[in-house]
Amino acid sequence: MDLSFTPEQSAFRDEVRAWLRTAMPAHIREKAAIDAHFEHDEIMEWHRILHRKGWVAPHWPAEWGGPGLDVARRFILTEELELAGAPALSPFGLSMVGPLLMQFGTEAQKKRFLPKILAGEEVWCQGYSEPNAGSDLASLKLRAEPDGNGSYVLNGQKTWTTYAQHADWIFVLTRTDPNAKKQAGISFFLADMKTPGITVRPTLTIGGTPAFCDTFFENAVVPAENLVGPLNGGWTLAKALLGHERTGIAAVGLSTRAIRRVKRIAATTLERGRPLLEHPGFRARIARLEIELTALKMANYRAIVSAQEGHAPGPESSILKIRGSEILQQCFVLAMEVMGHDSLSWFNEAGVIPGLEQWVASSFNYTRATTIYGGSNEIQRNVIAKLILNLPSA
Amino acid sequence: MDFDLSPDQKLLESTAAAFIRKESPVTRMRALREDSVGWTPEFWKKMADLGWLGLAFPESAGGFGGSFVDVALVIEQLGAGLVPEPFIPSLLAGTAILRAGSPAQHERFLPSLIAGDTSLAFAYAERGSRFDPTWVESTATREGSDYVLRGEKVFVENGQAADAIVVSARTSGGPGDADGISLFVLERGAPGLRVTPVKTMDGRRAAMIGLDGVRVSEASRLGPEGGAAGVLDEIVDLGAAAACAEGVGVMRTVLQMTVDYLRTREQFGVKIGTFQALQHRAVDMFVRTELARSTSIMASIRVADPDPVERRTAISAAKVELAIAGRFVTQQAIQLHGGIGITDEHDVGLYFKRMHVLNVVFGDEEHHLARFSAQPSFTRGIETTAS
Ligand SMILES: Cc1cc2nc3c(=O)[nH]c(=O)nc-3n(C[C@H](O)[C@H](O)[C@H](O)COP(=O)(O)OP(=O)(O)OC[C@H]3O[C@@H](n4cnc5c(N)ncnc54)[C@H](O)[C@@H]3O)c2cc1C
Ligand SMILES: Cc1cc2nc3c(=O)[nH]c(=O)nc-3n(C[C@H](O)[C@H](O)[C@H](O)COP(=O)(O)OP(=O)(O)OC[C@H]3O[C@@H](n4cnc5c(N)ncnc54)[C@H](O)[C@@H]3O)c2cc1C
Numbered sequence: 011m012d013l014s015f016t017p018e019q020s021a022f023r024d025e026v027r028a029w030l031r032t033a034m035p036a037h038i039r040e041k042a043a044i045d046a047h048f049e050h051d052e053i054m055e056w057h058r059i060l061h062r063k064g065w066v067a068p069h070w071p072a073e074w075g076g077p078g079l080d081v082a083r084r085f086i087l088t089e090e091l092e093l094a095g096a097p098a099l100s101p102f103g104l105s106m107v108g109p110l111l112m113q114f115g116t117e118a119q120k121k122r123f124l125p126k127i128l129a130g131e132e133v134w135c136q137g138y139s140e141p142n143a144g145s146d147l148a149s150l151k152l153r154a155e156p157d158g159n160g161s162y163v164l165n166g167q168k169t170w171t172t173y174a175q176h177a178d179w180i181f182v183l184t185r186t187d188p189n190a191k192k193q194a195g196i197s198f199f200l201a202d203m204k205t206p207g208i209t210v211r212p213t214l215t216i217g218g219t220p221a222f223c224d225t226f227f228e229n230a231v232v233p234a235e236n237l238v239g240p241l242n243g244g245w246t247l248a249k250a251l252l253g254h255e256r257t258g259i260a261a262v263g264l265s266t267r268a269i270r271r272v273k274r275i276a277a278t279t280l281e282r283g284r285p286l287l288e289h290p291g292f293r294a295r296i297a298r299l300e301i302e303l304t305a306l307k308m309a310n311y312r313a314i315v316s317a318q319e320g321h322a323p324g325p326e327s328s329i330l331k332i333r334g335s336e337i338l339q340q341c342f343v344l345a346m347e348v349m350g351h352d353s354l355s356w357f358n359e360a361g362v363i364p365g366l367e368q369w370v371a372s373s374f375n376y377t378r379a380t381t382i383y384g385g386s387n388e389i390q391r392n393v394i395a396k397l398i399l400n401l402p403s404a
Numbered sequence: 405m406d407f408d409l410s411p412d413q414k415l416l417e418s419t420a421a422a423f424i425r426k427e428s429p430v431t432r433m434r435a436l437r438e439d440s441v442g443w444t445p446e447f448w449k450k451m452a453d454l455g456w457l458g459l460a461f462p463e464s465a466g467g468f469g470g471s472f473v474d475v476a477l478v479i480e481q482l483g484a485g486l487v488p489e490p491f492i493p494s495l496l497a498g499t500a501i502l503r504a505g506s507p508a509q510h511e512r513f514l515p516s517l518i519a520g521d522t523s524l525a526f527a528y529a530e531r532g533s534r535f536d537p538t539w540v541e542s543t544a545t546r547e548g549s550d551y552v553l554r555g556e557k558v559f560v561e562n563g564q565a566a567d568a569i570v571v572s573a574r575t576s577g578g579p580g581d582a583d584g585i586s587l588f589v590l591e592r593g594a595p596g597l598r599v600t601p602v603k604t605m606d607g608r609r610a611a612m613i614g615l616d617g618v619r620v621s622e623a624s625r626l627g628p629e630g631g632a633a634g635v636l637d638e639i640v641d642l643g644a645a646a647a648c649a650e651g652v653g654v655m656r657t658v659l660q661m662t663v664d665y666l667r668t669r670e671q672f673g674v675k676i677g678t679f680q681a682l683q684h685r686a687v688d689m690f691v692r693t694e695l696a697r698s699t700s701i702m703a704s705i706r707v708a709d710p711d712p713v714e715r716r717t718a719i720s721a722a723k724v725e726l727a728i729a730g731r732f733v734t735q736q737a738i739q740l741h742g743g744i745g746i747t748d749e750h751d752v753g754l755y756f757k758r759m760h761v762l763n764v765v766f767g768d769e770e771h772h773l774a775r776f777s778a779q780p781s782f783t784r785g786i787e788t789t790a791s
Contacts, residue, residue, distance in 0.1 A: 213747050215747060286534075347769070350535070351559045353764060354606075
């Protein structure tokens with residue numbers, strides 16, 4: 011066993027750091043320094059910068075424009091990007107539908123979609139959840155019926171579609187055989203958001219930002235060539251895609267950064283004239299959280315090494331999802347506590363609080379979602395109980 | 405011991421609950437998030453008409469002579485309905501005037517408050533003070549028979565709208581000294597009183613209060629010069645006890661909301677409330693709420709205790725329990741609602757945010773843990789015979 015990275019891997023980390031020092035435009039760097047929320051345009055600007063460098067899709071094979079990095083380097087790259095506070099790229103194209111098309115798409119589909127995902131020319135969103143199909147995804151109802159002219163007509167509603175208001179394309183799970191048993195009648199379609207009959211309604215989150223939308227389909231016509239995989243065979247794809255969604259779910263870089271921010275705030279917040287960071291009670295709490303994060307980080311490294319040895323990510327990824335989401339939430343709880351009265355401010359309106367890290371309260375609220383989306387933590391625990399611990403069902 | 409409410413108290417509680425349900429549903433608070441004041445004089449007047457604003461004040465001051473237990477019953481209902489009117493800040497400032505003020509000051513401020521014609525604010529926290537009320541950097545310097553006040557007070561609840569603000573300022577000594585703190589009551593519009601409204605994370609309003617050389621006469625001082633630390637400590641504890649009562653209202657409401665949701669939401673062809681993992685979570689929410697309620701009752705009773713050690717240990721215990729329970733209960737409430745709980749349009753998030761504010765104001769968990777363990781009572785009973 012060995013905990014160190016190889017000299018080549020460390021050299022790569024240095025290379026990434028050196029590049030990052032100059033690659034971010036000033037306005038993005040300023041926001042990154044205070045962990046501010048990035049607008050869609052800024053995220054896409056950063057997407058194009060990474061694309062020019064060849065690093066936009068570390069996990070894509072060279073054949074489709076990936077940098078051909080091994081698993082460890084991919085991880086290093088991702089971690090460094092997170093640590094630098096770089097805008098998080100939209101995962102729906104790069105991490106979800108892209109890899110899925112590589113696995114299940116036709117040659118024509120790959121050629122049509124993958125280059126545009128890579129270049130950031132087409133932005134995607136994920137149409138899985140419905141008002142009555144959340145954890146129970148297989149009970150989804152959005153219908154796709156053949157119109158007799160080689161196309162399908164979509165009717166129904168998706169919900170919680172993150173950033174659908176910015177998306178050019180959506181991938182949707184649809185019901186194509188209402189008589190088959192739940193999982194058997196589902197198909198996977200790609201739909202152009204400009205299709206007549208598709209409308210989105212953004213919804214505010216408790217973080218104060220319009221992050222997700224309701225997406226409505228009213229007689230929206232989608233050509234048959236946009237079906238991915240076999241008709242009624244969408245459930246296999248759905249599950250494969252969730253596997254892709256869960257990679258990187260540990261968010262170690264984000265939590266590392268969040269703990270640094272807690273320390274930074276604690277270093278400048280005074281209690282009885284002394285920085286809070288010198289307060290033994292707070293030091294112990296920050297240390298405890300950092301140690302829990304260290305445990306997560308090591309578990310993540312183990313998963314990466316295992317992947318490098320060719321093992322597909324299994325139900326163990328649920329461990330990373332459960333702890334990663336909980337630790338990130340705890341980081342923001344602690345940040346809010348360290349901020350004391352300043353944490354009461356909503357976006358530091360009028361700039362009345364000097365130096366206030368104004369996004370903390372918004373993130374504190376929004377990160378309640380990390381234990382819900384991508385398969386809630388209860389569902390992850392069910393997965394571990396069934397698939398790892400082999401416990402019987404009730 | 406007796407934990408039963410008297411018939412009068414039961415009536416007060418049920419009347420308040422029914423009134424708030426009818427007259428101030430959460431939709432009202434939601435609409436007021438966009439308002440620059442954040443509450444309405446009409447509703448304030450109705451609260452006065454119900455006798456709530458006079459509850460905490462003795463009959464000699466024009467009030468109804470209720471105990472803090474009575475007051476807490478009302479506050480809990482205000483929490484349950486997320487009522488944004490400045491009940492607690494007015495209660496604190498009013499109590500400071502009652503305890504430390506002269507008959508003339510009583511006459512000037514209390515009857516109009518009790519009638520619902522005015523509202524008050526209480527400003528003690530400063531940028532560097534965190535939760536220590538003796539860490540006062542603001543100064544009040546004597547100039548002839550006047551005082552000139554300089555400094556800044558942060559996140560003053562109702563500072564944006566109050567007709568008068570009770571502020572702490574130092575007439576001698578340095579930050580952290582108990583001696584040398586004085587209280588002043590400053591009227592709205594006083595020259596040099598800079599009021600900067602801020603939106604708080606729970607959708608309400610507060611203000612940063614700048615004291616840019618506010619000149620007041622001696623008649624604005626509450627109580628003896630430099631001797632306010634005791635009253636200040638009591639008033640901050642009163643605020644903490646009030647936050648506990650409001651928090652219990654918040655927890656009870658989200659618990660009910662969550663249980664209702666577990667009973668109706670279907671996934672996997674069943675009500676999600678049939679999943680034992682969620683049943684046990686709901687049970688833990690209930691258990692935590694009951695414990696926080698118990699310490700809140702203790703705080704309501706002890707807040708008037710003449711022994712400061714008894715008072716402080718009870719208040720600190722309740723505030724710590726509130727933080728632990730409140731965080732758990734409101735976090736779980738969102739979790740069990742799934743995606744809908746993350747939307748701004750669902751009420752559960754509003755309660756979650758209010759809970760955070762209640763956990764912070766008048767001392768957070770860390771502060772009260774430290775204060776609890778610093779009381780002489782903490783080491784009582786372990787003395788060895790050796791000394
Ligand atoms: C911020 C955010 C962004 C999202 N983005 C997207 C997106 O882009 N595209 C998309 O398709 N979806 C998205 N989602 C939806 C997300 O996947 C669902 O919210 C999630 O799967 C939970 O479904 P639900 O909200 O319907 O909750 P429900 O399934 O109704 O669950 C309610 C509660 O019951 C629990 N529960 C349910 N079943 C069980 C069980 N069997 N055992 C124990 N507990 C159970 C849940 O864990 C939860 O606590 C997003 C959600 C959020 C919050
Ligand atoms: C120190 C000690 C002293 C005792 N003294 C006495 C005595 O004087 N007289 C006497 O008659 N008995 C006594 N008992 C027995 C005691 O009452 C039983 O141990 C207890 O009722 C649990 O039963 P069990 O051991 O068969 O565990 P089980 O009932 O088999 O339970 C095993 C585990 O499963 C859990 N579980 C069971 N059912 C459910 C469910 N529906 N949902 C969720 N979880 C569940 C339990 O909580 C437990 O964690 C004693 C036990 C101990 C440990």
